[in-house]
Amino acid sequence: MGGASSYIAMLCIAGFLGATWTASKVSKVLGISDIVLVITTGVLLGPDIIGLISKEYTVCSQARHHDCDVPDLEYKVANGMPLGEHLGKIQHMGLCNPEDYHHEEHAAHSNATDHGDGSHQSGHDSTGDHGDHGDHGTATEHSDEHSGDHTAASGGTHDDTAASHGDHADAGDAHHGDDHAQTHEDSHGNHGSHRRLSGGGGNYASYEECLVKSCHSEISHECQLTPDVFTLIGHAGVALMIFESGMHFDFEKAKIVGAKACLVAVLGTVTPLVAGAILTMILGYGFFPQGISAGTALAPTSVGIALRLLGEAGVLQENFGQAIITAAFVDDILSLVLFNILFSLGGEFDFVQVVVNPVVGIALMLIAMYAAMAFWPKFINGWLLPKVPVKEGAKVPQTDEVLFLLMIVLLLTYATITYFLGTHLWGCFIAGMSFACLAPPHHAHHVWVKQTKRVTSWMIRIFFACTVAFAIPVAKLLSIDAFWKGAIMGAIPCILTKVCCAPFMGDAKWVIGWAMVGRAEFAYLIAQMAAAAGMLSQDMFSVVIWALLWATIFAPFVFRYVLNKYVRAQGLADREPNPGYGEDEDGYSISEPSERGDLASDQEYKSKMEELKADCGSDCPCGIKKRV
Template identity: 30%
Template sequence: MATRVEAALWSMMGHGARQLKRLFLNPAEDDMYDHNFDYNGPLEEEEDYYRSLAGGDAKGDDGHGDDGGGHGEFGVHITYEDLYAAMIFFTAIYVAGVFASRVLKMPSLVGEIFAGIILGPPLADYIPNPEAFVLLGEIGLILLVLEAGIDIDLSTLSLIGTRGIIIAIIGSIAPIAIALAIAFALGFDTKASIAAGATFGPTSLGIAMNILRQGKIVNTPVGQLIVSAAVIDDMIALIILSQLSALEGDATVAQIVAPIVSALGFLIVGGYIAVFIFPKLINATIMKKVPQEQKGKAEMIIMFALILALMPATYYAKASFLMGVFIAGLAFCRSHDLHHLFVTQFKRLMQWLMRIFFAASIGFQVPIKDFGNGTVIWQGLVFTLALLGKIGTGLLVPNFTQSGRFQGFHLRDVFVTGFSMAAEGEFAFVIAVFAVDSGLITKDLYASVVLAVLISTILPPFALRYTINRYNKKSEDKVQEAIKIEYHRQETLEHLTEDEREKQLRENILNDTTLFLCIQIQCKSAWGILPTILTACQKLGLEIIDNRSWHPRGIDTTMVNEIYASDPNGLHGGESVADRLSIVQHNIFTSLRQNEVSDIWFFVFISSCICLF
């Protein structure tokens, strides 16, 4: 007896999408297929015509049949109707994403998910061969994880130091614990509660990065902190995904321990080999023989070979196969040639595959009809409380400013970090789908969890954008106020002679006039160096106005850190500007405690006097 899946495979290979549609839309016809299906030939009751991709008949009097040497029964054929439906689906995905991002100011993935919900199996069931689109979406997920490994910036992770790791760990554990407690309180069993809780652990770096870039915060200390924490969150999510597989069926102690040991082993040992050993090995054996202009392509081939080796290795070792993909990308995180080639070759493709991922892999599996169930709705709203664990990580952000703790711009950093970490996305949906497919959670619980995750992709980004815009407006207002003061001062100076202006400038300096400093520090990247520099500035009493850093990719790189600060301490007791800058320079050099500091430059503004040191 042929199963429906077997019949579907035969239909796709030789009978076109029309027979496939009959198989899936008419389950009651199984008996007919039992009698008529023949593995060595077509169905007895096949249709007379099969549409080829070009739109012609597969057989008939027009010469395209077997006698005419055309397609006939051989090959894979699709109907015009299915092709047109697929084009409508692609158009709807794109338009919905643009509408969500441009008009509704939401992440584009929200519109893409709803396009999949409306046109896919949950509602209209208009999309032909939905499994094919889900497959494409899963390939997009693999490329996304691969890109995450390639994009790992080891310098950024080291610049932030321990604080980024702490925020990432707490940002994963706290929401999982809250969701776990909620699930237990709602009466779900242990496996379902663990699976539901795990959904709230990941953070969507893509959503947060998009808004942080718009707000010009990415290369600030708090921006670097968020990026580091979100990257580590992705690693934790891969470990969680590996662990959930152990909960299927009657789990034993060995089944529970094996996945987490395997995942940690691959991440720690495999990650170390990928970063510190593998690049040296291929450079010494393979890459030295490759011309410089071909190195990117050679590394790309090696990377995909590594993927093909690590995916089954991690899968059969009970870790997530995505862990293998991540490590393969991590092995080339220091390669500029491969990074450039990957972006040019795969970026556009990845954008479309991820649109399909959200629309098909996620949207097709959102039980939208269950959202009309009152129980699903109120439980989903209760599960959103788990986001408090993410938002609470903002309280761990160090004070990079002279403002009091949880005041002024430190309060901004707290909110920006909390809302960035609360924006869930790709991995949250992946874990939820895995949990329901594995039978760990019921469809109703899955619907509630998905509703909560959808809310997390909508509300936190709104709050993040509002916070950034509000504090940027405050900064602009301060600048405008300073411009007005300076304009008024210039008007006053116009009525003074040159000697009177010089006299007033000297009096302002002696009367503790505020110095405005632009400090540029060039030094070797080191663990936790950004918090160290900012701590030194705080001890000097400098009020940080803005702070940004730049560095190339890789390990042991050179960093340039630029700080705009005001020095309200001014000059005292005949102290000169050079004396004050000497103190600042000495304290920064001492705090860094490294011989690799190339230089420190100062650009100083004192009332109407500008100096470069």
């Protein structure tokens, strides 16, 4: 019987994966990005609608076994009854203080029964005395100590979500006056941050609500540490994809168009962040963490769409084409910095995490960029690969095997270093850049794609169909409220800010602007991780997903139209398509080299290297000098 049950489960998963593959192929036939159809497939076939994938496979073990919803919670709290294992744990962590809500109720009662200035002042003084009472302070210290012990026991997990209780104090000013607010700020400073983040950006209406939402926040944090298998696979795919994107950074072209392209990237990153945060507040959500999280998720540009369409038009090597690519990559770097800072901001300002770590990360990236141009080409092409023994007739040259092994080592090394600086994704991009200058051009990328393209393609599909789709609250996404808010968020912060980010680029400004509109996996990743960390509420997460979907749907169509119009106007329409760039058959490879590296022998590879060194002129890759 167990075998039969396992077979049905496997059959369901196979059907689900087959449906996502079909969705990606249909999208390719239609000439559109497959993100929309793949996410839609995941939502429809996921546990919330059709249920082809069981709920047990879509949530982490903590979410399956921990229950934050206790019947008659208010009654049990009022009568000092046990709240169960999980809420009881939250109750004793010091994250929620019942005295905070007791004071608010008392003040509200005082205002409602206003017996005159004298009586009101007396009530106020009584409240203030209670706030300064030694026992209250002792209880708070005990809660802080217990919370600190828990933090140490869990490897510092609560340090990232510690912040001042000042927001709560400010909210209570109307009831208690400035003195009492200051008392709360001083005596409960270690409680407010987790409350603010776990609830998605604000005070709680009651002590019971604080307990429940803090419980959900703890579960979300634990799920990030030990996610379900689909989420784990999806995040691994994103890491591999970002590594691949780093391999396309053109250092030589960046020198030509670098300054203006960097300015485009800065405007294209900062304006969506600012506009998204402002609009989030206008829609009724808080500035932090909701507004900042939403703005950060809207900032990254997808370079894949631009690369494909520019390659098809044969204008990738034009200055405006390289300006687009350079701006998109710098935009990615800035977005990675924002991503790092966002998830370092636990609420309380931590100088090391918010300032030192990003500065160290930027310094590491600059050093890695220099090494990519000056060290790795000489080390790999000039020393390492020539020492690899030649194996005649090998389908895959041993030099390619050694190169691929080195890629894995650098990927893991840089990712591990930047993980401790905030995010491993930063290291993935830096590691990819390390192979951007190797010769022959695009050969390193070809080696990588040859070994990983199938795995990466499926991992990325799983990321969209599972990691993103399963995290979408279907009931809220399909609501009219989320739809119209997402349309506004998509039209202004997500699309308009990118379209208008290149006003100084002459006739190419609209081409460059629309090229920056595209969104892909990194934007969805930020939104999904912010939601999992409790920094985006389900309502706001749905709004951000709608905004990203609008950009994902419209960007390829409009960019193709604007690009073709500009190419005809500039007399570039007769250019041959660039054979070095385009999609592979799975639709996820950013570029495909023209060399037949998988069929070449070691001798052929070395012959190419000698020819390249003999006479490559101005087209020599970084680190390869013309032989005299």
